[in-house]
Each structure stands twice: as structure tokens, then as C-alpha cells.
Amino acid sequence: DVKVTQSSRYLVKRTGEKVFLECVQDMDHENMFWYRQDPGLGLRLIYFSYDVKMKEKGDIPEGYSVSREKKERFSLILESASTNQTSMYLCASSPPGGSHTGELFFGEGSRLTVL
């Protein structure tokens, strides 16, 4: 079975703290993504990466950064957490879009609360 694993299911952090959300996939996928999910807004793309050390901004990158040092791992970083970053964060991966349908495989999500 394909597997995307997010290291923390639930986190509670304080305003101003630095937060790391880790994601690992075991499918040797080139593409990895970070989305946030909020009621009434659906899934919004924060950042994605199509190769090691490569990254591209999604639709809402402000306040976030990412790291892709190894193919299987994609980290989302909140340099200074704010209350409006309280959300469900979803990591996903996919094979190269040109050679596959482009289906995303999602992790179980990390629910972050910033106090």
C-alpha cells in the first residue's frame, strides 16, 4: 500500500513559535505538496516540490516555507506561528504529471492549533 505519513496528528503551539510539520512518502514520488484545509474554503495549496531541493509557491505561501532535502521527505515550516495559521495541514505526493494521471496521495493530516 502506498503511504504518506505525517509525523504529528495534533499539535498545539503558541504565537511566535517556530513549527515544523514533517511528511514522508514511501512511493518514490517526485512531487510533494502541502495544503491547508479550512471549513468553507476547501483545500488550498501552500507550496509544492517537484524534485529534491526544488520548491514552488502555491496559492497561499505567505507565512510558510518548505524544505525538500531528500526525495521522500517534505517539511512545512512556520517561522513564527500566528493564530490565523490554526488549521488542518495535509501533505500529498504524486508521480510526475507527464507520465501519470496526476492523482495525489494524501496523508492523514496534522491539526495545528496556535494559541
Add this chain to the structure above:
Amino acid sequence: GESVGLHLPTLSVQEGDNSIINCAYSNSASDYFIWYKQESGKGPQFIIDIRSNMDKRQGQRVTVLLNKTVKHLSLQIAATQPGDSAVYFCAERGSGGSNYKLTFGKGTLLTVNP
């Protein structure tokens, strides 16, 4: 701008009935569409996909219909079961450079009553 949206935010059906979940999209250049199911506390899971050169695709108890003329996508679930209760998202992929980036709709909550 480009967007993917849903006509109905909630849908309640009786067990055994057929369900139809609708989705409108605005990017006429999108070449690929997916339906995802998200159960409470879990990440979205792939249900079925369809390419823009098709207008219908069937899976196990599910059918996706694509009407490119009116930019409309629907998911039909036959003989809906309580286990089908979830939020359903449609997603589209633009053709060309962003061919690995999906844009998601806001979701429809399907509730199946026993």
C-alpha cells in the same frame, strides 16, 4: 480567476438511494478531473478520475460524468451506503506547465441516513 466549485454544500440521502454530487469548474483548459472522498479525521482518498477527452467513466458503484460544454462534473454513487458518508471534493488539473498541480473545490458533505 480559475475556480472549482460545488452547487450543493450538503446532501442527505437515504440508504440504498442513488446520490449525485455536482461540481462546476471555470478553467476550460483543464484536462483532468478527480473526485476525492474524505472521511472524518482522515486525509482525502481517490475515488475516480476522468480525462477531458471522455464524458463518462464508471467505477465500482460510482460514475463520473463530464460535460465540457457547461463545465460541469458530477459524481454518482449507486445504492448509497452509510460508509459513503463523507465530504466529497472535486479537483481539476490545468493543462500545460502546471500539470502536477490540482485545484480543489470546497467540498460537499454527504450524509447517508439508515
